[in-house]
Amino acid sequence: MSFACQKNSYLKEFDTVVKSCVQSELKTGKKDVVQGFEVILEDTILFPEGGGQPDDRGTINEVPVLRVTRRGAEAVHFVTKAIEAGTSVHMVVDWVRRFDHMQQHSGQHLITAVTETLNLGEKTSFIELDTPKMTEEQMQTLESEINKTIRQGVKVFPTLYENKDDPALAEARCRGLPDDHEGPVRVLAIEGIDSCLCCGTHVTNVTDLQVVKLLLTEKGKRKNSINLHFVCGDRVLQYLGRAVQVERSLNVLLKGPLEQHFELAEKAVKGYKNSNKTVQNLLRDVASLEAEKFRNQSDKPPYFICHRKEGDIDFLNTLIKELNDESLLTLATAGEDKAPGFVMMSGPEEMVKDLGPKIMELLEGKGGFSKGRYQGKANKLQNRTKAAQLVQEAAKTLKQTPSEP
Template identity: 45%
Template sequence: MQQHSGQHLITALADQMFGFKTTSWELGHQRTLIELDTPSVTAEQVAALEKNVNEKIRAHIPVVVKEHSEDDPEIETVRSRGLPDDHTGPVRIISIEGIDDNMCCGTHVSNLSDLQVIKILGTEKGKKNKTNLVFLAGNRVLKSVERSHSTEKALTSLLKNGADEHVEAVKRLQNSVKLLQKNNLNLLRDLAVLTAQNFKSNPGRGRVFVLHRKDGDSEFMNIIANEIGTEDTLLFLTVGDEKAAGLFLLAGPSEAVEKLGPRVAEHGVASKARRPG
């Protein structure tokens, strides 16, 4: 009832304040959407609409259910999509005193104060050049605040600072992670070159090179293959966690790759086999 009556109130005021007509609405499990017949709604308009909506709630305005006969001329003055062709019997109108009269067969609160509060979460691009307004009303607002507060407490414990500093703390962590990832990538490339050079400088090296590295990637394998060369050496390189998905590269003389490639691929999650050139 809170979400439904909240939709009636928002719809009426959006029309009165900005001329935004409601074309449809959706009552979801977590949030409610109102589709407005406008390509965009500014942040200032959202703020003004939310302010006005909550002022009406605090004004303790009655919500009254009225029934009219089909031929009552008052029906023509209310907001509606019109009656179905096969309609019979009285017409039910939900009246928010001094704000809105609308045909509706749904359940509603008896006073706007029962809505407690409405929070407009924002807008989304809708279909056919329309805008979806997302909101919560009543108990859903309280539950949302409770979830947000729990998240805030958890972040305060993890980040070791106050709620006002969470965003900046996360930005600093993101920058640190990006720098570490960049440094790690550079080190991994250097390690690949050194690994290949160490193999090439070994006078007793064979014609097969096998290596697994847990924290490697496809570039790591390619660097080693390019540094060692695949004309005379058969390389079988793997990267990734031993207990999870990974990658392998099989490279070397054509006849060896053609013979071993299909057999290796049968046991690999992801693979790359290549011949010289």
């Protein structure tokens, strides 16, 4: 079946009749499920997902359509309100979403006639090309030719073939028909440039693409292929708008214009790395001092508890290494109270194995025992006072022996 949206992709409203309505459900996430109904109409202007193009959104008698899928020759519309069979309905398409898909999809056909994989993303799209690389110069040449064609106003039109064995179909590019395909075969042509089997919605003239901007290339999934990312039409303006916002923010942050951003950012990164290295060295010194301070106590308890919000896992490792006392029950934590942090315990093996999971439960984290230590990440370090109390209670059974200074 060829739907009304495929015969005329510019239809924004449409009247039809409900053929069936059955109760169903729609999965919107791993666990989220929406209860509703599957509605099949005599015809539709809402395109069901297929051929790499996402499905449309819109309404049926003002009832929002949450998903449109194809089942054989039928388009299945998922709604949350029942619409009885035989009901005459008025459909309205979400035109902003539809026209965006038309621009990106037609743009893909224009960019290359050798594309084998199409992906229309939310902000940018990409096509997978059978070439191991594309230089900047080649991208500029291709982009120039594409936009030259747009200015020439080349027509785009579909042709329906009732017989899938029609010899004319052999001249069109094809990735193969779906196993459950029924009805006529649709070929989308860009006059004098490309002819391809395609079920999607398209513009009728390449001038509706407005402009195409090629963004970047990356390695494709297949051997010797690349993904070429691009934006068409209104997405170019959206992309440019985001780029301007980022540029203005970086002008303030880096204290320099766009032309100097790379140089200034590189300088800032080097400065950060040097500062971070200095902080790490200072934290190791602090860990050594904390351990020395404990060792120098005249009446040391059989436990050691330490927290430093500026610390990290390296700080904890240094601290326990400097203490160097397997008989000392130690609980060390690092990080901000309201942010994920690090936890490390050492001491008598059986005691640490027993206390570790209890401590992590209090701190809402996960960890494990390895090489004489129990360590992990915690999400609620503000509970460390309670964790310290557990350690102090457990340490009462220990008999502290003096450590070597």
